[in-house]
Amino acid sequence: DTGVSQDPRHKITKRGQNVTFRCDPISEHNRLYWYRQTLGQGPEFLTYFQNEAQLEKSRLLSDRFSAERPKGSFSTLEIQRTEQGDSAMYLCASSLVERPYEQYFGPGTRLTVT
């Protein structure tokens, strides 16, 4: 199966610690997106990449958050000095640039900050 994969699936961390999540998109997809979903809400856009370039960032992405896609393939999302309010599901999606309306989502990484 060559769907979007995310690692880890679950992460529990103490407040103040740093965490990093990884997303592997569908192999030929040149666009990669990050969203955050809190309980009972729909996903909220965080940022997206086209190849290795980060083209847009939401205001939700505070300076404690950083995302990279160094070789235009997998991406990492790092949260520094985690806060309880960062507890959420972090979703990654990918698409072809020619078909951006077909975003395929991974299973997500559930972060719990204690």
Next chain:
Amino acid sequence: GEDVEQSLFLSVREGDSSVINCTYTDSSSTYLYWYKQEPGAGLQLLTYIFSNMDMKQDQRLTVLLNKKDKHLSLRIADTQTGDSAIYFCAEGPASKLTFGTGTRLQVTL
């Protein structure tokens, strides 16, 4: 700003049709989308409709778009227990989707 609203819950009997409704605010959206989320899973793209269309049918799914009222609906014919999930409406430029809060569909026997 963009806002997408959906009712929170819908209960239907197996075999009946389900209709999930959504209103949106961004009239510049080129596409509007329906996603399905099952417990513990990511989102599955069900269908999308181009903004210059008013209807799209795909097997058991029918999407209706009323641009004047900024209203989108998803009809699921012959609803099955496997259709139980949360359904999200989304709008926006394809690079940055805005999702509604989701409608939980419960299918009863």
